[in-house]
Amino acid sequence: MTVSGLRIEALGPLALQAGGGPLLVRAPKQRSLLGLLAVQPNHSVGHHDLAEALWGPKQPAGAQDLLYTYMHRLRKALESVASNDSTELIASTGSGYLLRADAAQLDVLRFTELADRALASDDPAAAADGYDQALACWRGPTLGDLPESVRDLPAVNVLDRRRLRIALARADLADVLGDYQRVVPMLLELADAEPLNEGLAARLVICLAGSGEATAALARYAEIRRRLHDELGIEPDGQLREAQLRVLRQRVVPGHLRNQATPRLTRFTLPRDVEDFTGRTSEIDSLAAPATAVWAWDGMAGVGKTTLAVHVAHRLAPHYPDAQLFVDLQGNADPLSPHDALLRLLSGLGIKTGRTPVDLAGCLDLWRRWSSGHRALVVLDDASSAEQIRPLLPAGTGCLAIVTSRARLTSLEGARRRCLDVLPLDQADDLITKIVGDQRVAGQRDAVEEIARLCGYLPLAVRIAASRLRDRPAWSAAYLAERLRDERSGLDELSVGDRSVEAAFALSYEQLSMDQRRFFRLLGVFPGLEIDAYAAAALADLTPRTAEDLLERLFDVHLIEQPRQGRYRFHALVRRHAVTTAAAQDPSAERTAALRRIVDYYLQAADFAATVVEPGRRQFAPLNRSATLPEMPDSSDWLETERSNLTTAVSVAAERGWHSTTWRLAQCLWRHFLTRGHLLDWLETHEKALTSAREIHDRVAEAETLKNLGVAYLRLGRFHDGVEVHYQALDLDRKSKDLLGEAKTHNNLGFVLSSAGSHADALTHHRRSADLYRTIADLSGESRALVGLGRAFLGTGGQHAALQEFERAIALADRAGDAWGATLGLVGCGFALVHLGRVAEAEKHFRQALEVVLARADRGGESLALVGLGLVHLRSGRRDEARTTLQAGLSLADETGELWGAETARKAMHDLVCYGIHL
Incomplete structure (x- = not known):
């Protein structure tokens, strides 16, 4: 894959930029892996070297499995800004991994390219400029925010030594060109890191003197001489001593005095x-x-x-x-x-x-x-x-x-x-404090931070807000924050004298064409935070290409931001301006029509994505596919990227009374919420969907929403609520004579009862579900009913019966082309085989399942597969591996609400404690 606009910066704290904004990779192990590859670009770094850098010589059991998992997640994180290509950014080489990059993407290669070009130059001025550009690539010690085990690698040391050599060469050129002041800050920074490097110290002494700071130069010499004597027991060498003599004999001519002509009028x-x-x-x-x-x-x-x-x-x-x-x-x-x-x-x-x-x-x-x-x-x-x-x-x-x-x-x-971006929080706070005064805001730190946030950290807005607070002694910072919080009048507060945030935005708006202005105003109608060209096209009733051109034009004039490739968003204050401008200039009916178009677009796109993820999902009344939908190489990733917009669209539809759209859109999302563990989004959308279904008296819609909501209650451990809503759904299914709905309800109810410990009752419901699915020839549904039977048999201690049901489930899922159902069966087989003592076979099943769930970003399935592997390691006597894998699986299970996996992991970890393994 190639990455558009991706920049990886390793010459300092590890940082990533994509599409003009930061790309966040927060997990420490993933950051370390990326850093290790970045300092050795276009070279294969072996598995052993990577593992040793992550964990040192005493690697945990299962290190290779963990390395594979961390690398997989890193590559997935980078795929969000990637375009399809035959070349991978991070490629597996068999024996390790390789980062493919060029100088435009990676500062390590940019530094090397600039340094090599400067070294080859015969022109001192051009070489100096080249060295300056090369050294400007550095923002601090290489990979400065990563663990010491990573920063101590030979590859990092090689880069640091190269930086020092280039800095010394640049300082020598400063002595030729007389531009000493340009290099002093850089030499001071390096000297602080290497205070006993005599070659570096000698050049710093010369350049300080050349900057007109002869006294500081001699003081620097005296300081390093003392340290050499006290710490190493030696005297300065020839070059450092020679530098001191040049300063004493006034043989360093300050740059501003070189070739000085007669004074000129400035x-x-x-x-x-x-x-x-x-x-x-x-x-x-x-x-x-x-x-x-x-x-x-x-x-x-x-x-x-x-x-x-x-x-x-x-x-x-x-x-x-x-x-x-x-x-x-x-x-x-x-x-x-x-x-x-x-x-x-x-x-x-x-x-x-x-x-x-x-x-x-x-x-x-x-x-x-x-x-x-x-x-x-x-x-x-x-x-x-x-x-x-x-x-x-x-x-x-x-x-x-x-x-x-x-x-x-x-x-x-x-x-x-x-x-230029907005100010960081600390600098915005400092600006407010400097304008208002320390005493005035003493004890009001939270309110000051809220003012900065409500100003969007925009310097003009921060300065105006602080000036208003300064000039109104009766106001507290909290009172100003309250006034700024008002969506209707907040921008009015950011005006003082002849300075106004809204006026500044209006100047930019007035430079737009009529089409661009209409588009800008409609973006103010958009209810989400980030938008792509396809959604913008639906909103404004345009083609995606036209919408993208308009988005790029707004981006060019800084009326919209581009946090990553293909995604656009407003600064908070610009959004307010767009909203107020739209309200003032566009009829309410036009704004409502735009809102309806965007909600309908998200319903159509989510329905398509959900069907790709789960081909056998139940289809309701056909949708009018009027919108142009994006390509979705990975529909699950699209659903995750648009999750915030999709949940907002459900809320908008519910508020507007578009009830059919509300429950249909929520129904498209439940499976994604299940696999990714987004329980709060699940509850919020489906509670609104349930209200809408009841408003329009649609029994099928109400039953479908109730059973999906019941699974959410299961994931939250609310078993009583889960059972209750499923019985309500069952009553509706029977009144509607909906056999498919009844089959699903029985199966869901069985899982809830098993989780609550009522395995015998669960068997009854799973059997009824399997019979109904068989009656309507739904192989995928029958497969999942058999998974439920296997789960219930495991709860009753019937491991052989459970294994038989799980194997039947896999066979049916394979016939139906249901990859998710087959994976559930694989995991179930793995647990049954562990209980039967067939751990080698179990490990094979769990690893096969893990490969599938990682590829599909099924975090709940991943937790079960990891817990299963942890059990395998425990039963095989590999207790350290068991501890590491069980902890990873338990963490994921707790995040996603996978109660079976969490309960199984905790029991296994209790066994580890009994073995004397420290957790």
């Missing part, structure tokens, strides 16, 4: 830097004054692009002594023409109006001739497009242009582009 038109500037530490810490560069920062309205650009320009001003200029390009109001913008630049240089050429070509020639011979910094704020920017870029190799825009300036050649 042209300065930068706005004032804000005194309470807060945050953006990662952006600022990564900055240096490059020899030549264009930095382009884009982001949504109010994210603080201009504030950051001005703040950085003030910090970098000493590096650009000839001019620091600022031009507002008015990209979201009445964009300046390149000619008008050039006139403002030339005016900022002090060139009189009478001496300024009147035509664009003349202005452009004058600007390029001036900038080619000077060191100037230019802030080009609020650009509308790359076309507006290109003529304004300075021509000199010693100039820097900082560009800000609400549009993604993708076609701006040679620019270092960065998309």
